[in-house]
Amino acid sequence: MAVGIRGKFIIGFDGEEHRLLRDGVVVYEGNRIEHVGKSYSGRVEEWIDASTGLVLPGLINTHLHAAGAPNDKSFLEDIGVRPLYGSNLGENLTALGLSTSRVDMKILARYSLAECLRSGNTTVVEIGMVRALGEEEAVRMIGEMGIRACEGHGLGDGRTVRTQAYNFQTEWLGLEEGLKGLDAATEFVEKYRGAHDGRLMPALYPGGVASCSGDFQRAIRERADQLGVPVSIHAGEWVVEFQIMLRMYGRTPVEYMYDTGLLGSDLIIGHGWAIAGHPLLAFPPVGGGDLALLAETGTTVSHDPVVFVKRGNRMHSHSRYLAAGVNVSIGTDTVPQDMLNEMRIASYVSKLADWDPYSGTSREVFNSATLAGAKAIGRPDLGRLAPGAVADIAVIDMETINNVPCRDPIKNLVNCAQRSDVRTVIVDGQVLVEDGRLLYVDEEKLVRDVQEAGERIWSKIPEKHHFHRTVAEVSPQSFKPWEG
Numbered sequence: 001m002a003v004g005i006r007g008k009f010i011i012g013f014d015g016e017e018h019r020l021l022r023d024g025v026v027v028y029e030g031n032r033i034e035h036v037g038k039s040y041s042g043r044v045e046e047w048i049d050a051s052t053g054l055v056l057p058g059l060i061n062t063h064l065h066a067a068g069a070p071n072d073k074s075f076l077e078d079i080g081v082r083p084l085y086g087s088n089l090g091e092n093l094t095a096l097g098l099s100t101s102r103v104d105m106k107i108l109a110r111y112s113l114a115e116c117l118r119s120g121n122t123t124v125v126e127i128g129m130v131r132a133l134g135e136e137e138a139v140r141m142i143g144e145m146g147i148r149a150c151e152g153h154g155l156g157d158g159r160t161v162r163t164q165a166y167n168f169q170t171e172w173l174g175l176e177e178g179l180k181g182l183d184a185a186t187e188f189v190e191k192y193r194g195a196h197d198g199r200l201m202p203a204l205y206p207g208g209v210a211s212c213s214g215d216f217q218r219a220i221r222e223r224a225d226q227l228g229v230p231v232s233i234h235a236g237e238w239v240v241e242f243q244i245m246l247r248m249y250g251r252t253p254v255e256y257m258y259d260t261g262l263l264g265s266d267l268i269i270g271h272g273w274a275i276a277g278h279p280l281l282a283f284p285p286v287g288g289g290d291l292a293l294l295a296e297t298g299t300t301v302s303h304d305p306v307v308f309v310k311r312g313n314r315m316h317s318h319s320r321y322l323a324a325g326v327n328v329s330i331g332t333d334t335v336p337q338d339m340l341n342e343m344r345i346a347s348y349v350s351k352l353a354d355w356d357p358y359s360g361t362s363r364e365v366f367n368s369a370t371l372a373g374a375k376a377i378g379r380p381d382l383g384r385l386a387p388g389a390v391a392d393i394a395v396i397d398m399e400t401i402n403n404v405p406c407r408d409p410i411k412n413l414v415n416c417a418q419r420s421d422v423r424t425v426i427v428d429g430q431v432l433v434e435d436g437r438l439l440y441v442d443e444e445k446l447v448r449d450v451q452e453a454g455e456r457i458w459s460k461i462p463e464k465h466h467f468h469r470t471v472a473e474v475s476p477q478s479f480k481p482w483e484g
C-alpha cells in the first residue's frame with residue numbers, strides 16, 4: 001500500500017547531501033521510500049497530513065544503554081566522584097547497576113526505547129540489553145517496540161577492578177575466556193541476522209578498550225571482518241581509562257586500537273572524547289594525533305555529550321573532529337534518551353569548546369544524527385529520505401509554541417524543538433507514534449512502573465555502594481524537606 005506524507009518542509013537527500021524541500025511529498029510503499037519531490041502523480045492509498053510539519057529521516061542514535069537508564073535520573077545529576085575526575089563510573093554507576101534487578105531492567109529498557117521513539121529516533125545502537133535481559137528477551141523487546149536496533153553480546157578478556165580506594169586496574173581473565181564470549185556473540189549474530197524483518201542488526205560489543213587485550217582485539221577484528229557486522233567499543237570514555245592505557249602500553253586508547261587493527265569503518269567508539277590533546281588529560285598529541293588515526297581508518301566516534309556535560313566535561317570538539325575527517329555520529333548513552341536534546345547539547349558544547357558560534361552548527365549535528373549514524377552501521381539506505389531508502393521517517397510539528405517563527409527548520413529543530421513536537425514516527429513503514437502518542441505502549445502504565453522501579457532501586461543503593469553510602473549521602477536533595 002502506497003502511503004504519502006504531505007509536508008510543509010521535507011529534508012530530502014539528493015544522493016550527496018540533505019536538501020530542504022518546501023511544500024513537498026514523500027511517498028513510501030511497504031518499507032521503502034518510492035518518491036520525494038514537489039508532487040506525485042502515482043496512486044496513493046493513504047495520506048498523512050504534515051502541512052505544518054518538518055518531515056525528516058528517522059534519527060540514528062549510535063550509543064545507548066536502554067536497560068541502564070533512567071535509574072540515573074534524580075540521582076546522578078549535580079554529582080561526580082572527584083578523585084575520578086568527576087566521573088560516576090566505577091562507583092555510583094556501579095552501585096546503580098548492582099541495585100537494579102532483571103525485572104526492573106526490563107521496565108527501564110522498555111522506557112528507554114519508548115523515549116527514543118518519542119524523540120524521532122528510529123535506529124539505536126543499543127548496548128547492554130542482552131546481558132541485562134538475556135538474548136531472547138532482548139530480541140523480543142526490540143520486536144515489541146518496533147524500533148530498529150543494533151544488538152549484541154558484550155565482550156572482554158579482562159575487567160576493570162578496584163584495587164585501592166581510587167586505583168582501578170585491568171584484571172586479565174585470559175584470552176580463552178574472551179574467545180568463548182566471542183563464539184557466543186557469533187552465534188547470536190548468525191541466529192538473529194535479519195530478525196524482525198531486518199530491524200534487528202546483530203553487532204559485536206567489546207566492552208571497553210582497557211578490558212580487551214591486544215590479542216583479543218585482533219581476534220575481534222578478524223571475526224568482524226568475517227561476519228560483516230558493526231562493532232562498538234567504549235574508549236576515550238574517562239580519564240582513568242586513558243591513564244590505565246598509558247600505564248599498560250604507553251599508548252593512548254586510540255593509538256592502541258590502531259596498533260591492534262581494531263580501528264576501521266565498521267567500528268563505533270562510544271564517547272571518544274578522552275584523546276590526546278583534550279585539556280583534561282594534559283597529554284599533547286604528536287603530529288595529527290588520535291584524530292588523524294581515526295580519520296585514516298574511517299572510524300566513527302559517537303558523540304554523546306549530555307552525560308559528560310553534566311559532569312562539567314565535553315568533547316573538544318564536534319567540529320574539530322569533523323574538520324580532521326572523522327565520522328562523528330550522535331548517541332544519548334543514558335537519560336534522557338532524547339535525540340533532539342542530544343543534538344542541541346552537541347551543538348552547544350562544540351561552540352563552548354571552541355569559543356566559536358560557527359562551531360557545532362545545526363547542519364553538522366543533523367548530518368551526524370542521520371548520515372554519519374547510517375555510515376557508522378554500514379547502512380546507506382538509512383538516515384535519508386530518497387527513493388530506495390528505508391521508510392524510517394519522523395514528522396515534527398513546526399507550528400508549535402516551541403518552533404515558530406520558522407525560516408530554517410533545521411536550526412529550529414536543533415535549537416528549539418521538543419519531544420512534544422514529534423507528531424509521527426514511522427519505522428520500516430510502520431507507524432509507531434501517531435499524534436504524538438506511542439501506539440503500542442501503554443504510557444500511563446509505563447510511567448507508574450518506572451516510578452516504582454526507581455524507588456526499589458534507590459532503596460538498595462547503600463547495600464551495593466562501595467562505601468555503603470545512602471542515596472541521600474551520595475546525592476543530597478536539592479532542597480531540605482519542609483518537615484525539617
Ligand SMILES: [Zn+2]
Nearest residue numbers: 065234270333
Ligand atoms: Zn556507554
